[in-house]
Amino acid sequence: MxxxxxxxxxxxxxxxxxxxxxxxxxxxxxxxxxxxxAPSESAATPEAxxxxxxxxxxxxxxSSLPALQIASKPxxxxxxxxxxxxxVIEQDTEYTVELTKGIGGGTSNIQPxxxxxxxxxxxxxxxxxxxxxxxxxGERLSDDELFAQLQQEYQDQYGFEWVGKYGFGDQFGLAxxxxxxxANNLVTYSDLAAITPDLIFAAEPDFYERDDxxxxxxxxxxxxxxxxxxxxIGLKYTAINSGEVDVIDIFTTDGQLAVADVTVLQxxxxxxxxxxxxxxxxxxxxxxxxxxxxxxxxxxxxxxEEEMTQMNYDVDVEGYDEKEVALAFLTAxxxx
Numbered sequence: 355m356x357x358x359x360x361x362x363x364x365x366x367x368x369x370x371x372x373x374x375x376x377x378x379x380x381x382x383x384x385x386x387x388x389x390x391x392a393p394s395e396s397a398a399t400p401e402a403x404x405x406x407x408x409x410x411x412x413x414x415x416x417s418s419l420p421a422l423q424i425a426s427k428p429x430x431x432x433x434x435x436x437x438x439x440x441x442v443i444e445q446d447t448e449y450t451v452e453l454t455k456g457i458g459g460g461t462s463n464i465q466p467x468x469x470x471x472x473x474x475x476x477x478x479x480x481x482x483x484x485x486x487x488x489x490x491x492g493e494r495l496s497d498d499e500l501f502a503q504l505q506q507e508y509q510d511q512y513g514f515e516w517v518g519k520y521g522f523g524d525q526f527g528l529a530x531x532x533x534x535x536x537a538n539n540l541v542t543y544s545d546l547a548a549i550t551p552d553l554i555f556a557a558e559p560d561f562y563e564r565d566d567x568x569x570x571x572x573x574x575x576x577x578x579x580x581x582x583x584x585x586x587i588g589l590k591y592t593a594i595n596s597g598e599v600d601v602i603d604i605f606t607t608d609g610q611l612a613v614a615d616v617t618v619l620q621x622x623x624x625x626x627x628x629x630x631x632x633x634x635x636x637x638x639x640x641x642x643x644x645x646x647x648x649x650x651x652x653x654x655x656x657x658x659e660e661e662m663t664q665m666n667y668d669v670d671v672e673g674y675d676e677k678e679v680a681l682a683f684l685t686a687x688x689x690x
Contacts, residue, residue, distance in 0.1 A: 416447070416448040416449065416643070416644065416645075417448040417449070419449060419642065419643060421449070421450040421451060421452045422443065422449055422450070422451045422452070422474045422475070422639070422643065422646075423452055423454065423472065423473045423474050423475075424436050424439055424440065424451055424452070424453050424454070424473065424474065424475050424476060425453075425454045425455075425457055425464045425467065425468075425473040425475075425476040426453070426454070426455045426456060426457065426476060426477065427456070427457060427460040427461070427464065427476075427477075427587065428455075428456035428457065428458060428460065428558075428586045428587050428588050429456075429460075429587040429588060429605070430588065430608075430609060430666045430669045430670050430676065431524070431605070431607060431608075431662060431665075431666055432455075432456075432476075432477050433455050433456065433669070433676040434665050434666070434669065434676045434679055434680045434683075435477045435520070435631070435680075436453050436455065436476075436477065437453070437676055437677045437679075437680035437681070438653065438680045438683070438684055439451070439475070439477075439633065439650070439653065440453055441680065441681055441684055441690055442649055442650070442652050442653065442684070442689060442690065443646065443649050443650070445690050446645070446648070446649040446652070447643070447645050447646060447649055449643055449646070454473070456588070458586060459558075459559050459560065460558060460559070460560045460587070461478065461482055461486055461487065461560050462486075462559060462560055462563060464476050465487055468512075468514065468634070468636065469512060471636070474635065474636050474639040475633050475634060475635040475636065475639065475650075476633070476634060477520075477631055477632070477633055477634075478516075478631070478632060478633075478634045479524060479629040479630065479631050480497075480500065480501060480504060480516075480628070480629055480630045480631075480632070481525075481526075481566065481626070481627045481628065481629035482560070482564070482629065483504055483508065483516075483634070484500060484504055484627070485564050485565045485566040485567075485627075486560060486563065486564045486565070486567075487508075488504065488507055488508075488511075489565060490565070491565045491566075494627075497628055497630070500627075501516070501630075504516065508634070509637065513636060513637045513638060514634050514635065514636055514637065515634070515635050515636075515637050515640065516632040516633070516634055517632060517633050517634075517635050517640075517647060517650045517651065518632060518633050518650045518651050518652075518653040518654040519630055519631070519632050519654055519655065520630075520631045520632065520653055520654075520655070520656065520657045520662075521654075521655040521656055521657045521658055522607060522630075522631060522657050522658055522659045522661070522662045523606070523628055523629060523630050523659060524605050524606055524607045524629050524630075524631060524659075524662070525605070525606045525626050525627075525628060525629050526561075526603055526604070526605065526606075526626040526629070527603070527604045527605070527606055527618055527619070527621065527626065528543060528546070528601060528602075528603060528604065528618070528619045528621075529594070529601070529602050529603075529604045529611070529614070529616040529617065529618050529619070530546065530553075530600065530601050530616060530617050530619060531594055531597070531600050531601075531615060531616060531617075532615050532616055532617050533615075534549075534553070534600055535616075535617035535619075536617070540617065540619060541619065541620060542619055542620045542621075542622040543575050543619050543620065543621055543622055543623065543625070544575060544622050544623070545619070546575070546577070546601070546619060547575050547576045547577055550577045550578050550579045550580075550601075551578050551579070551580055552580060553579055553580060553600040553601050554579065554580055554581050554582070554583065554598075554599045554600050554601070555568075555577075555579040555581075555582045555583070555599065555600070555601045555602070556582065556583040556584075556585045556590055556593055556594070556598075556599035556601070556602050557582070557583075557584070557585070557590070557602065557603040558584070558585065558586055558587045558590070558603075559584050561603050562582070562584070566625075566626070566627065568582070570625075571625060574623060574625050575623070575625070579601070583598075583599055585599070585602075587605075590602045590603075590604070591608075591610040591614050591616075591670075594614065594615070594616060595614060595615050602616075604616075604618065606659070607659055607662045607663045607666060608663070608666060608670075609663060609664070609665070609666025609667030609668070609669065609670040609671060610666075610667075610670045610671065611663075612663075612667055612671065613671050633650055633653065635647075635650065652689055656687055656689065657683075661683070665679050665680075665683060
């Protein structure tokens with residue numbers, strides 16, 4: 355009996371030890387607790403002032419757009435203005451700008467190139483847009499009425515928009531060689547009529563094509579010039595100072611007026627309409643280049659007639675570079 359009890363106890367102990375051995379695992383086999391992976395740099399919380407990824411991508415996309423193409427007519431005023439446009443756009447946006455300066459024929463060649471998409475923008479005058487491009491004849495509207503209709507027709511017909519009125523007015527005028535004006539006591543346009551058969555008239559090609567240009571002027575004042583010449587805007591003063599021609603059309607902000615050997619006559623019948631300068635821009639360009647219109651609007655109202663005339667004088671007479679003059683003006687105004 356005792357022997358049987360001992361055997362049962364021994365058997366029980368063996369089972370207990372075996373069971374313990376099965377349920378226990380060596381420490382080396384225990385799987386290690388996974389550590390949390392360290393956050394990557396891309397997942398790091400952005401610090402204050404960091405640009406969101408979307409903004410950075412947008413800037414990169416904008417900087418990869420083609421360079422903006424800006425044209426100008428062959429006149430000092432426009433050479434200065436396009437340098438201003440380039441400086442402001444490149445400062446305030448990611449875009450680059452290429453300038454094509456002094457295009458011969460002015461609007462007559464720039465307008466078709468704008469329509470084809472060769473250029474994105476250029477400075478233009480309201481009277482030129484109204485009379486030369488849109489071919490309005492004989493309509494006398496207030497400046498506000500004219501601009502509202504001008505803007506609408508440009509958008510409807512060409513997909514162009516007039517942006518940022520620079521602030522100065524620049525009207526056409528007539529200048530006569532001073533010795534001729536003095537000898538004939540010329541003061542007004544009407545005074546000139548009697549001696550036009552003895553005189554040579556010169557103007558840029560645009561002026562002969564405008565509905566408010568040469569033909570209409572002659573009809574209004576009874577002019578009958580001996581002959582006419584086509585001369586680019588920048589060469590007219592050289593021609594009249596040298597005696598090659600006797601009468602030229604002028605712009606009232608021309609810098610050379612201060613030193614040219616001419617007399618500016620009075621438009622006694624108010625033939626020439628007011629002309630204000632804006633930037634004419636393709637609307638698809640404004641849509642493709644975010645922020646461009648806001649940059650262009652920095653030019654709104656920054657230049658008056660006296661300032662524009664002085665800048666023209668600095669380039670034409672004093673010999674300063676147009677870019678230098680443009681940047682100095684923008685700096686003085688706090689624009690750049």
